[in-house]
Amino acid sequence: MARKRDRLEVIYDILSTIQKYHNSIKPTPLLRYSNLSSQSFSEYFQELLEKEFVKEIIDKKGKKFITLTDKGFNYLEKYKAITGFIDEFGL
16 A cells, blocks of 8 residues: 655645646646645645745736745755655665
């Protein structure tokens, strides 16, 4: 049986999904790709907004998009470095 993702993995998955879609994704597809309930997603998303890992941008047509901030990109880099270290030592 697959183990549940921990909090840091969920945050990584959300941020990497945004990055994968050229740093611009609408909220509904991001919710779908995050594989979380809407309530859990909302809690994570609010935290990411408050801590300035992501920001919302509204285009000229009034459509909302989510993008990464520099802090979000930095998190992705550090997370990859840490997991690489863990994998290297087989932990």
